[in-house]
Amino acid sequence: MVLGAGPTGENVADRTVAAGLRTVIVEAELVGGECSYWACMPSKALLRPAAALDDARAVGGAREAVGGGQLDAAAVLARRDSFTSHWKDDGQVQWLRDTGIELVRGHGRLAGVRTVAVEADDGTERVLTARHAVAVCTGSRPVLPSDVPGLADAHPWTNREATGSPTVPGRLAVVGGGVVGVEMACAWRALGSEVVLLVRGDALLPRMEPFAGELVAEGLRGAGVDLHFGTEVTSLERAGATGPVVLSLNDGERLTEGERLSADEVLYATGRAPRTADIGLEQVGLRPGSWLDVDDSCTVLGVDGEWLYAAGDVNHRALLTHQGKYQARITGAAIAARAQGRALDTSRWGAHSASADLAGAPQVVFTQPEVAAVGLTLAAAERLGLRVKAVDQEIGDVAGASLYADGYRGRARVVFDLDREVIVGACLVGPAVAELLHSATVAVVGEVPIDRLWHAVPAYPTISEVWLRLLEGCRG
């Protein structure tokens, strides 16, 4: 039985059905989860037109064709709506049906060993007991600070409004310099909002290589985003239900109107919390509201009998759709193996070990410029005590990049393990680097020795030729 039909839950169910196990999936909202309706898909649908326009503007000849025109915001929002299927899940429900997965709609709560009670919208309850396993895939929700006066009454945007708004706000304040903050600042600025990005710390994307945040900051400022570091919101006040919201700031740098800022909407992009407050964790001896600790097979720790699994955002290993789906494949394989009485292979890179979560989870930040990263940063590798060196390369020096965009600006870094002679991390920043990332993921996850990578020849003249310079740097 699977609790939550986001991308992770759907994939666990797909794998257990494929293994011949009867599978029920329980969903409280829309089949497809946060990713399909209020996260990955709509946010990328909002960002892609801006990137396409920037790409055209960066190429002489094409630049003249598009001129100084702005995005057609209504058309972009309509295209976004089509990517969310207008917030209807008929297509995904049909996929469940075609795959042989049974859907039970309602809010599920653990009610004992292998047992889930599902409360339907009309208040009726149905109790289901699984033969083999329950996989909790309930995802995460936005977390807002609890100590900022006026925040709740200001009706702040979370990721749901930021990806689903039917209109473009005139002035948008964004709080938080993580991935949601920078992507949404980029998207709404391109759609015509005046955007102020308020960052508590002194850098964007603090978990990535420092140059990633620096180049994204430069890109945002170049696009007209008003970016402030060292700035905290101390209180908010919304004039009436629909009037502007006034933010009081503890301001590292001076803003307009002394230390007060007025905006039509304010987006809080300040991180995620697990959706576990009301899923019956207390029935199995766990603390409601906590992230679910799992081992590498995604089996929940602290619950006897190896029947409870947790995959996707809810286990806090890597809050990314593709890693959730990867964990789902591992979880499905583990459930099937245990159901068939087979031993698990939980060795590193084994069939039942989500090893890549920690060693090789790739991520793309779809700003202009894009950021694509996998594996360890230099700082993280050093913290682990690895003997490493960083090899840096300006991507614009590569012929393929200069053809891609006039004055291409971007940087790449690989982190090279001097003892094992393999690449343990890579970070690429620049236009169109997202599609280069899988080459880096294969190098990191495959632990391909530098002597063999030397023979992996990138085609001329592509941006991938940056690999030649990076490999020379590793060897030199």
Ligand SMILES: Cc1cc2nc3c(=O)[nH]c(=O)nc-3n(C[C@H](O)[C@H](O)[C@H](O)COP(=O)(O)OP(=O)(O)OC[C@H]3O[C@@H](n4cnc5c(N)ncnc54)[C@H](O)[C@@H]3O)c2cc1C
């Ligand atoms: C704005 C934004 C943009 C993002 N962009 C990207 C991106 O480009 N790429 C990327 O890889 N990741 C991205 N992410 C992260 C990505 O959305 C998550 O990692 C992903 O959605 C996690 O999938 P999941 O299946 O674990 O959880 P979810 O997608 O959250 O799905 C969980 C499901 O469980 C259901 N559920 C919860 N509790 C219950 C219950 N008690 N009973 C029944 N059902 C329940 C929910 O209704 C939901 O449908 C983004 C996140 C945000 C906020």
Ligand SMILES: NC(=O)c1ccc[n+]([C@@H]2O[C@H](COP(=O)([O-])OP(=O)(O)OC[C@H]3O[C@@H](n4cnc5c(N)ncnc54)[C@H](O)[C@@H]3O)[C@@H](O)[C@H]2O)c1
């Ligand atoms: N393209 C992608 O892959 C993508 C896009 C969006 C989101 N995501 C995933 O979703 C997750 C959530 O993203 P997110 O940006 O909400 O979280 P995040 O943890 O990446 O960033 C939140 C930021 O808000 C700051 N912050 C926290 N509390 C604050 C406060 N009270 N005031 C001001 N700043 C505060 C934090 O210091 C942090 O920098 C991420 O872990 C990411 O993996 C992925």
